[in-house]
Amino acid sequence: MKNERGSDSYRGALRMLGQSLTTLKSARQAPSYSRLRSRGVELFGDEWAVSKPSMSEIFAGLRGPSSLERLLWLVRTLLSYNDGEEITRPPEPRDPRLKPWREVWRSLEALRAARRGSAAVTEDGDAQALVSALETALVAALKTAMPPSSASPEPPASPIGSTSSVEGPLGHSRDYRRSRTVAQLRALAEKGMAAETLLTVLKSRAVLLARLNDGRGSLHRTVAFHPDGIAIATACSGSGTVSWLWDPITCQSLGEMSGHEVGVSTVAFSPDGLRLATIEHWGEVRLWDAMTLQCTGEAGTGHHGNGIAALYSPDSSLLVTAGIDGSVLFRNPVTGDVVGAQSNSDGYSAVTSMAFSPDGRLLATANTWSAYNRPGDVAVRLWRVTGRDPVTCEPACEPLPGDEKGVNSVAFSRDGSLLASGHADGSMQLWRVAGLDPTTCERVNTPRAGPKAVRAVAFSRDGSLFASSWSDGLVRLWRVNGPDPAAWEPACEPLLVPDCSADSLAFSPDATLLATGGRDLFLWMLPTNL
DSSP, X not given: OOOHHHHHHHHHHHHHHHHHHHHHHHHTTOOOHHHXXXXXXXHHOSTTOOOHHHHHHHHTTSOOOSSHHHHHHHHHHHHTEETTEEOSSOOOTTOGGGHHHHHHHHHHHHHHHHHHTOSOOOHHHHHHHHHHHXXXXXXXXXXXXXXXXXXXXXXXXXSSOOOSSOOTTTTOOHHHHHXXXXXXXXXXXXXXXXXXXXXXXXXXXXXEEEEEOOSSOEEEEEEEEOTTSSOEEEEEEETOOOEEEEOTTTOOEEEEEOOOSSOEEEEEEOTTSSXXXXXXXXXXXXXXXXXXXXXXXXXXXXSSSOEEEEEEOTTSSOEEEEETTSOEEEEOTTTOOEEEEOTXXXXXXXXXXXXXXXXXSEEEEEEEOOTTOOTXXXXXXXXXXXXXXXXXXXXXXXXXXXXXXXXXXXXXXXXXXXXXXXXXXXXXXXXXXXXXXXXXXXXXXXOOOOSSOEEXXXXXXXXXXXXXXXXXXXXXXXXXXXXXXGGOEXXXXXXXXXXXXXXXEEEOTTSSEEEEESSSEEEXXXXXXX
């Protein structure tokens, strides 16, 4: 009979081993499983070779190697790469860097025995021994995995970049995307804390990678990741009148989108990655080619007052803009021409945030106080969106109550079953959207609130993480354990944005990075065990 507690410990150990091997693989420029197997067989023969399907399961933490020899075959093969290049002298069997991996194997075997109930072992002690062994192994391995920063990958010539090895809608090379992890490790190494910081990350703590600004004192009110994760866009206001594009690998500027006469309120990428939209405070809309940063079109405001928010529909066929007067306009994403408007919008308070459900059939809007609003209009609203030219937008249910101070942000979960809202009174609300009948939009248990106004809420693309930020710079992340928020757990220690508020949030598509915008743009490396 299996020991259930031992089974949990063993499964956790497999996940830790998979994460550690993945970290080492990433630091070696992430060779494919095919390259790993071919390289290993060439160097060490096929007696202990690991198949590609087995590699996939081991790196995913679903199983362990069947023997110590196979684990060492994997590690020695990984260590035979130096920054992605095959080196002529792979590690010998008695290389000092392999010793801690033998300790890893012994700890793993002890936990496996505890799971079977065939050994009288202390599981907590064995788990701690595994953690210690993995730390030692990673420190030894990563000391040679991060060469001097002079070898850092150069940003491509075009703003976002393309190479002859094309992949994806914009032609970005796979190697360029993979280089991000190596560049981040190098950046940490330059701060004198490479291995220690990485291990801290592995222990559920986020690390601040960079603090970026345009040197003009601009406020980075909105941040957005390119759908491929290869760039971050920011909307700048205050002293600046441009939007900026940043490279998440080098943390350097890729270029600016200028031409607005006043500050920029918001910026949004289309989900297909081809377009970028910006709105200035006066409401003028500009459309950009996301690869070249060339302006491809302009559109008049259409709003009575400032423009505040913008987003694209999930299929990239619509651009939606919102204003301080409460109006919501649906636009052709290529020309910016208005093809529909939210019905009954007259008199509503300022729309501060919008979110589409994943299927694009529901649009959520958040309202707050403005010079145009009337008492009682502070709420979250759901709209049913149909058609494309023209677009019809009708109320899907009764408004979901907000608070006296306003609603600052809304976000749908990945499956569209939950809608999150962040409020100016410091609270968050989660609504179960189980249909369009107002009686089925019920409030559910909410995560922990904060002392100041909630500025932004966001779900990661894969739905595994939820983040919220407050005006005092506090950022919290939760691990989304199913549809009931009562089961959600803190994903890591809270983040604190230095010296400013966190007005906006954006996860990288793979949920390894978090960008926060405010006085400056902050880029955080998230724990690898999330």
